[in-house]
Every structure is written in structure tokens, then in C-alpha cells.
Amino acid sequence: MRIERITLTHVRVPLVEPFRISSGAVGEKDGIVVAVEADGITGYGESSPMSGSFYSTDTPESCWRELCETLAPAVLGQERASISEWNCLLAGLPAGNFTRTGLETALWDLEARRQGIPLYRLLGGTRAAIESGLAVGLYDTVDDTLRAAERYMAEGYKRLKLKIEPGRDVDLIRAARRAFGPVPMFVDANGAYRLEHLDVFRQLDEFELMMYEQPLAGPMLEESAELQARVRTPVCLDESLESVELLERAASLGSLRIANIKIQRVGGLENALRVHNACAARGIPCWMGTMPELGIGSAQAVALGTLGNCRFPTDVESCRRWFVDDIIQPLLEVSDGIIEIPEDCGLGWQPDLEKIRKYQVASASFEAAKS
Ligand SMILES: [Mg+2]
Numbered sequence: 001m002r003i004e005r006i007t008l009t010h011v012r013v014p015l016v017e018p019f020r021i022s023s024g025a026v027g028e029k030d031g032i033v034v035a036v037e038a039d040g041i042t043g044y045g046e047s048s049p050m051s052g053s054f055y056s057t058d059t060p061e062s063c064w065r066e067l068c069e070t071l072a073p074a075v076l077g078q079e080r081a082s083i084s085e086w087n088c089l090l091a092g093l094p095a096g097n098f099t100r101t102g103l104e105t106a107l108w109d110l111e112a113r114r115q116g117i118p119l120y121r122l123l124g125g126t127r128a129a130i131e132s133g134l135a136v137g138l139y140d141t142v143d144d145t146l147r148a149a150e151r152y153m154a155e156g157y158k159r160l161k162l163k164i165e166p167g168r169d170v171d172l173i174r175a176a177r178r179a180f181g182p183v184p185m186f187v188d189a190n191g192a193y194r195l196e197h198l199d200v201f202r203q204l205d206e207f208e209l210m211m212y213e214q215p216l217a218g219p220m221l222e223e224s225a226e227l228q229a230r231v232r233t234p235v236c237l238d239e240s241l242e243s244v245e246l247l248e249r250a251a252s253l254g255s256l257r258i259a260n261i262k263i264q265r266v267g268g269l270e271n272a273l274r275v276h277n278a279c280a281a282r283g284i285p286c287w288m289g290t291m292p293e294l295g296i297g298s299a300q301a302v303a304l305g306t307l308g309n310c311r312f313p314t315d316v317e318s319c320r321r322w323f324v325d326d327i328i329q330p331l332l333e334v335s336d337g338i339i340e341i342p343e344d345c346g347l348g349w350q351p352d353l354e355k356i357r358k359y360q361v362a363s364a365s366f367e368a369a370k371s
Contacts, residue, residue, distance in 0.1 A: 043110025
């Protein structure tokens with residue numbers, strides 16, 4: 001397929017409430033919708049950095065610049081036979097992983113639509129429905145946190161994940177266990193702890209949590225291995241896993257027993273698939289995380305979540321959990337803790353062009369010279 005046109009739309013959708021974790025807070029969700037056209041078919045991707053370097057060094061501004069100045073010009077008018085060949089081209093270009101993901105995931109959607117099959121099948125998934133879990137950010141008090149968790153858990157989510165930071169941890173989880181009983185539960189520290197906090201995790205061991213997600217900072221793989229050796233609960237890595245090479249290294253060191261895969265962080269669906277497969281080969285179960293992305297990015301995570309080694313509920317939640325609105329139709333819904341994937345070709349959900357226009361803050365279009 002020869003890429004004839006690329007359209008970029010920077011959208012900004014207000015959040016229902018500010019999202020707060022150990023590294024900061026945001027009130028709006030930025031995303032860049034990447035539409036790639038070839039042979040009269042359009043594929044859609046999403047580049048989904050949070051504003052203000054929230055989880056990453058990639059920002060909406062850096063992704064926009066790299067898409068406009070580097071990736072779109074390099075891909076326009078080009079022809080490749082497979083996603084892997086497109087990835088070879090993309091890998092040689094100076095751009096961040098969030099930027100790359102926008103274009104790479106659009107190419108996957110384009111390919112699925114060209115073949116007339118759902119994206120999840122193109123990726124090798126077999127289940128048309130997956131389980132969803134609730135994630136609750138940091139609040140000022142234990143009571144506020146529990147109230148937020150209670151409100152959403154009533155919708156039937158399959159497990160509860162609570163964000164923690166030093167000083168808001170053991171008491172919070174003790175109270176949550178008391179309030180929610182034996183529901184599957186775990187904590188996500190977003191790298192806020194150091195090995196000196198070992199005692200916190202020793203105490204948390206008492207609460208039968210499914211995992212400790214990213215207790216230590218991303219680069220601290222040796223320290224994470226030491227922590228894992230000294231606690232009973234499995235350590236799950238998220239921020240650490242920027243590539244399949246880092247996953248391999250972490251696995252060799254014993255730094256994790258569970259992996260949280262983020263499509264944006266690893267630079268697209270093919271890399272995410274490689275991380276999934278490397279985990280499977282090493283007996284490390286994984287699950288699909290979110291940034292969270294808008295609807296297009298969320299639908300991609302759901303598609304990958306249908307793969308065999310994704311053994312825990314995804315972080316993808318009902319779109320209304322985070323956003324006042326979204327850019328796909330129908331809106332992504334979790335019903336009794338389950339997300340059902342439409343059998344339509346491509347993503348399954350359709351981009352809502354009217355909503356994309358409504359929330360647009362910038363747009364740019366690039367057309368190839370006629371061949
Ligand atoms: Mg996380």
C-alpha cells in the first residue's frame with residue numbers, strides 16, 4: 001500500500017475530575033489522532049502523551065512536532081509490504097515512542113481494514129471480550145479514596161487498583177481491605193519508593209494483594225530484583241518496560257513476576273506484541289495498561305488484551321470514568337466488568353469525526369505527490 005494522505009488532529013478532551021498520581025495531576029487529556037489513507041481506506045491511530053511530561057518525556061507538543069516534521073514526510077508516498085517493514089522505516093527516524101505509536105497503530109488499523117478483519121484477530125487474539133479493572137488515583141484522605149473506589153466498583157469492575165505514595169500506603173490498604181473484603185486488589189506506586197521503604201512492602205504483604213505495580217523508579221531494575229526477593233507479593237513493572245530489551249533484562253535479574261504493557265511507552269503494537277511474546281516465553285503473565293488514552297488508543301489496548309498471555313484485567317475502563325466525552329462511537333463501555341469487542345473490521349469502534357472536530361486544537365494534512 002502506498003500512503004497517499006496523512007491527517008493529524010490534536011484534540012483535547014476535559015477530564016471528569018483531575019487525575020492525580022505520585023508525580024503530579026492533570027485536568028485535560030491531549031491526544032493526536034493520526035489518519036493514514038491508502039487505496040481509498042483510512043486507518044486511525046492515536047499518539048497519546050499526557051500534557052506536562054506526566055508519565056513520559058514525550059509531550060503533546062513534541063509529538064505534534066515530530067509527527068509533522070519527521071514521521072509524516074518520511075512515510076508519505078512510501079510503499080511497504082508489511083507492518084514489520086513499516087516499523088523498520090519508523091525505527092530509523094528520530095522520534096519518541098508516543099509519536100511513533102500514533103503512526104504505527106494507524107498502519108495496523110489500515111491493514112486490518114484492508115484485510116476486512118478486526119484488529120484483535122490480526123494481532124492473534126482469540127477472545128472477543130476481556131475483563132476490566134478499576135484504577136483509583138490519589139486523594140487527600142483515605143475516606144475520599146474509598147468513596148471514589150466504592151462509587152465505581154459498584155459498576156462491576158473485576159479488580160481494584162489503588163495508587164499509593166510514601167505516607168499514603170499501609171493505612172489506605174488496610175482500610176480498603178476492611179471496606180471491600182476479599183476483592184482482587186493491588187497497588188501502583190508509579191515508582192515513588194526506594195529500597196529504604198522495604199518495610200512498607202513487607203507490611204503490605206499481609207493484605208494478599210495481586211501485585212505491587214512499579215514500586216521503585218523505572219531504571220532501578222537491580223533494586224527491584226532485591227525488593228522482589230524480600231517480599232512475597234509479585235512485583236509488576238510498568239514504567240521500567242520501555243522496550244523488549246528492558247523486559248528481557250528485568251526478567252533475567254528477577255526484577256518482576258508480572259508485566260504491565262503500555263502500547264504508547266514501547267512505541268506501537270508490534271513492539272507491544274514482542275513484549276507480550278517475550279513474557280510468555282519466560283512464564284511472566286502480563287496485562288494491558290493505559291495512560292489513559294482516548295478511545296482509539298483504548299480500543300488498541302483492548303485488542304491486545306485478547307492475547308493468550310494477558311492474564312489480568314486491563315486498566316481500560318468505561319470512557320466516562322475519565323473523560324466527559326470521547327472521539328469514538330459507540331463510546332467504550334464496561335458492563336459488569338467486561339468489555340465486548342465489536343466484530344467490525346479494524347479497531348472495532350469507529351472514529352467519531354464530528355467529535356474529533358469538536359475537540360480539535362490543531363490540525364494538519366499532508367498529501368503525497370501523484371505517482
Ligand atoms: Mg502503572
